[in-house]
Amino acid sequence: xxxxxxxxxxxxxxxxxxxxxxxxxxxxxxxxxxxxxxxxxxxxxxxxxxxxxxxxxxxxxxxxxxxxxxxxxxxxxxxxxxxxxxxxxxxxxxxxxxxxxxxxxxxxxxxxxxxxxxxxxxxxxxxxxxxxxxxxxxxxxxxxxxxxxxxxxxxxxxxxxxxxxxxxxxxxxxxxxxxxxxxxxxxxxxxxxxxxxxxxxxxxxxxxxxxxxxxxxxxxxxxxxxxxxxxxxxxxxxxxxxxxxxxxxxxxxxxxxxxxxxxxxxxxxxxxxxxxxxxxxxxxxxxxxxxxxxxxxxxxxxxxxxxxxxxxxxxxxxxxxxxxxxxxxxxxxxxxxxxxxxxxxxxxxxxxxxxxxxxxxxxxxxxxxxxxxxxxxxxxx
Amino acid sequence: xxxxxxxxxxxxxxxxxxxxxxxxxxxxxxxxxxxxxxxxxxxxxxxxxxxxxxxxxxxxxxxxxxxxxxxxxxxxxxxxxxxxxxxxxxxxxxxxxxxxxxxxxxxxxxxxxxxxxxxxxxxxxxxxxxxxxxxxxxxxxxxxxxxxxxxxxxxxxxxxxxxxxxxxxxxxxxxxxxxxxxxxxxxxxxxxxxxxxxxxxxxxxxxxxxxxxxxxxxxxxxxxxxxxxxxxxxxxxxxxxxxxxxxxxxxxxxxxxxxxxxxxxxxxxxxxxxxxxxxxxxxxxxxxxxxxxxxxxxxxxxxxxxxxxxxxxxxxxxxxxxxxxxxxxxxxxxxxxxxxxxxxxxxxxxxxxxxxxxxxxxxxxxxxxxxxxxxxxxxxx
DNA sequence: CTGAAAGCGCTTACAG
DNA sequence: CTGAAAGCGCTTACAG
Numbered sequence: 001x002x003x004x005x006x007x008x009x010x011x012x013x014x015x016x017x018x019x020x021x022x023x024x025x026x027x028x029x030x031x032x033x034x035x036x037x038x039x040x041x042x043x044x045x046x047x048x049x050x051x052x053x054x055x056x057x058x059x060x061x062x063x064x065x066x067x068x069x070x071x072x073x074x075x076x077x078x079x080x081x082x083x084x085x086x087x088x089x090x091x092x093x094x095x096x097x098x099x100x101x102x103x104x105x106x107x108x109x110x111x112x113x114x115x116x117x118x119x120x121x122x123x124x125x126x127x128x129x130x131x132x133x134x135x136x137x138x139x140x141x142x143x144x145x146x147x148x149x150x151x152x153x154x155x156x157x158x159x160x161x162x163x164x165x166x167x168x169x170x171x172x173x174x175x176x177x178x179x180x181x182x183x184x185x186x187x188x189x190x191x192x193x194x195x196x197x198x199x200x201x202x203x204x205x206x207x208x209x210x211x212x213x214x215x216x217x218x219x220x221x222x223x224x225x226x227x228x229x230x231x232x233x234x235x236x237x238x239x240x241x242x243x244x245x246x247x248x249x250x251x252x253x254x255x256x257x258x259x260x261x262x263x264x265x266x267x268x269x270x271x272x273x274x275x276x277x278x279x280x281x282x283x284x285x286x287x288x289x290x291x292x293x294x295x296x297x298x299x300x301x302x303x304x305x306x307x308x309x310x311x312x313x314x315x316x317x318x319x320x321x322x323x324x325x326x327x328x329x330x331x332x333x334x335x336x337x338x339x340x341x342x343x344x345x346x347x348x349x350x351x352x353x354x355x356x357x358x359x360x361x362x363x364x365x366x367x368x369x370x371x372x373x374x375x376x377x378x379x380x381x
Numbered sequence: 382x383x384x385x386x387x388x389x390x391x392x393x394x395x396x397x398x399x400x401x402x403x404x405x406x407x408x409x410x411x412x413x414x415x416x417x418x419x420x421x422x423x424x425x426x427x428x429x430x431x432x433x434x435x436x437x438x439x440x441x442x443x444x445x446x447x448x449x450x451x452x453x454x455x456x457x458x459x460x461x462x463x464x465x466x467x468x469x470x471x472x473x474x475x476x477x478x479x480x481x482x483x484x485x486x487x488x489x490x491x492x493x494x495x496x497x498x499x500x501x502x503x504x505x506x507x508x509x510x511x512x513x514x515x516x517x518x519x520x521x522x523x524x525x526x527x528x529x530x531x532x533x534x535x536x537x538x539x540x541x542x543x544x545x546x547x548x549x550x551x552x553x554x555x556x557x558x559x560x561x562x563x564x565x566x567x568x569x570x571x572x573x574x575x576x577x578x579x580x581x582x583x584x585x586x587x588x589x590x591x592x593x594x595x596x597x598x599x600x601x602x603x604x605x606x607x608x609x610x611x612x613x614x615x616x617x618x619x620x621x622x623x624x625x626x627x628x629x630x631x632x633x634x635x636x637x638x639x640x641x642x643x644x645x646x647x648x649x650x651x652x653x654x655x656x657x658x659x660x661x662x663x664x665x666x667x668x669x670x671x672x673x674x675x676x677x678x679x680x681x682x683x684x685x686x687x688x689x690x691x692x693x694x695x696x697x698x699x700x701x702x703x704x705x706x707x708x709x710x711x712x713x714x715x716x717x718x719x720x721x722x723x724x725x726x727x728x729x730x731x732x733x734x735x736x737x738x739x740x741x742x743x744x745x746x747x748x749x750x751x752x753x754x755x756x757x758x759x760x761x762x
Numbered sequence: 763c764t765g766a767a768a769g770c771g772c773t774t775a776c777a778g
Numbered sequence: 779c780t781g782a783a784a785g786c787g788c789t790t791a792c793a794g
Contacts, residue, residue, distance in 0.1 A: 063770080068771080136443050267678045408764060410789060426764085445788035446789080448789090
């Protein structure tokens with residue numbers, strides 16, 4: 001073994017590998033780093049170099065590589081932290097875990113690392129985040145849930161996930177949003193199929209992409225179906241679900257069903273209905289939106305429109321890496337799919353008790369099929 | 382402005398700043414980078430340099446800085462991904478979000494970045510993770526939930542959070558675990574106070590630190606209180622909670638209370654009790670462990686021992702940064718606190734209806750006080 | 763208090 | 779197919 005093997009840091013360097021293999025640093029770089037000019041190298045040399053690298057347990061230094069290539073194979077992922085109050089220590093949006101899994105799936109497949117940037121408030125207000133973006137520490141930014149302000153000024157490719165609609169498509173940035181409008185329509189069709197005509201809506205915060213799309217779908221559906229729109233507003237959390245359903249149930253003509261623009265508010269609705277002696281789904285059908293894990297822990301289990309954040313985030317990450325690797329690629333605007341998860345809070349299974357435990361419908365056709373099959377089974381049984 | 386301002390990457394470099402300020406690169410480095418020898422610099426020079434940096438919107442290059450300092454101010458955070466089956470797309474342990482928040486709190490305060498490494502299975506099996514550890518891309522590793530195998534061989538400081546007990550304290554690594562034993566004892570004392578003597582336990586997986594500590598606490602408490610220990614086992618998820626409570630309720634002498642070693646299993650217990658017509662808390666008191674967000678969405682709201690993962694993870698991150706900044710510092714073994722969250726599934730509030738909505742007890746003294754005050758209020762009312 | 767110079771460990775035109 | 783050399787943009791002893 002060459003004497004210089006263990007350099008100051010205790011780890012082998014590319015020079016050590018070159019000496020042991022009897023070749024130049026350039027050659028080692030071409031082989032190990034899969035770098036420029038690596039196409040034509042004699043098999044013998046390749047062999048020798050890998051053998052030397054193995055012997056020395058060589059690992060290329062990330063900083064030196066980044067400095068030489070002007071690339072880090074790392075992206076920044078900006079996600080919101082918890083909201084104020086007693087939630088401050090948790091992610092406010094439980095779908096973030098799902099998004100992170102999707103991002104990890106995409107990045108780990110393509111050999112990228114992820115720097116996690118959790119932000120309370122405006123990400124631009126955090127000098128440390130700006131430093132990461134401007135220091136060359138990352139090759140691109142995945143911008144999750146945050147409003148899009150100024151992102152297009154950044155000297156890096158940016159792709160946004162579930163960003164506020166108003167700003168989408170302004171600059172040269174990609175956007176992947178969940179498709180809440182058609183998803184919500186599916187939910188409303190489900191209620192219509194079950195015979196409801198007095199359906200209210202509890203809307204989430206107006207500055208949120210998902211919430212506004214859900215409300216828009218409700219308004220559109222009412223107009224098309226000839227329903228009278230009845231909307232109460234909430235902030236996305238349990239308490240406002242409780243107060244909103246309270247107001248709805250106190251009306252002279254209380255709704256027979258409610259489409260709640262968020263699963264956490266729907267949990268509040270279930271609790272308040274229970275404490276008022278209103279039976280769900282018998283007296284009131286409740287359908288949520290989000291697709292949080294805990295819908296299956298609610299009583300009754302909550303039927304909901306699930307946003308496929310895993311897919312959305314995975315696709316967004318892939319788009320970002322495409323932009324990084326090919327600067328001529330066009331940023332795109334895409335939508336991730338949604339699906340209706342049919343559980344117990346709308347009475348579908350009461351009508352069709354033979355139906356399997358949990359079923360999903362991803363589009364009007366599947367919903368159609370679902371209701372047809374259930375009806376057939378009902379007649380047979 | 383100097384002609385070289387916009388170097389190839391379009392961004393100002395340290396050289397540009399030096400020229401504009403009329404000083405040497407060394408000086409700029411000492412001032413901007415807060416580097417060696419920065420103590421004695423004339424105020425005028427400092428002023429000039431910052432002004433030039435501001436004018437050029439200068440941001441030091443991260444890779445170059447890392448290469449020069451042999452430090453990245455970045456840590457790797459290793460967390461488990463979802464388990465197999467339909468949970469594969471989510472973090473299996475919802476406490477991970479809480480841990481990430483705690484880590485972010487500590488690292489962002491001290492100017493560190495976080496590289497997120499989500500792993501399915503053994504982190505050592507992922508060559509990309511090993512590469513991050515060995516390439517100098519990070520200064521240390523925060524090892525969350527994973528078994529500790531081989532971590533001490535890594536050439537970096539490592540701190541583990543809620544790692545399996547067996548391996549803890551072997552090498553030169555720090556460990557911060559949640560203090561499940563005393564926490565669980567608190568839960569059992571709560572049940573004892575409420576008059577229960579036939580208390581069963583549903584244990585989580587034996588290869589999990591939290592689960593084994595909870596079971597140990599149960600065994601110890603039974604021995605001390607003279608209770609007959611009755612243990613059923615589960616895997617931590619809802620289904621096994623359902624089957625375990627089924628077996629317990631089918632006994633000739635069914636328990637009047639059950640300490641469930643995990644909130645998700647406890648949800649299964651609540652569901653199964655309901656479907657069997659067993660009223661909670663009247664016929665059966667149920668107490669969970671973990672402190673998941675969704676305990677407040679359950680019916681009845683689940684009383685539980687919450688593990689303070691935010692604190693645990695924050696402390697662990699701080700310990701790791703201490704080790705990085707002072708290689709002579711000793712890795713330590715610490716515990717993060719737990720607290721009993723008293724909600725509705727044990728009947729405490731049925732006995733003492735005047736009591737506030739949600740209360741916590743962090744230690745035996747507080748639990749004592751809780752019960753005493755509740756009793757007094759009860760007598761007065 | 764400040765500067766010139768070597769060094770960190772790679773990558774990549776440019777020759778050959 | 780391979781090597782010598784310049785360059786990436788910082789940091790830091792070493793002089794002065």
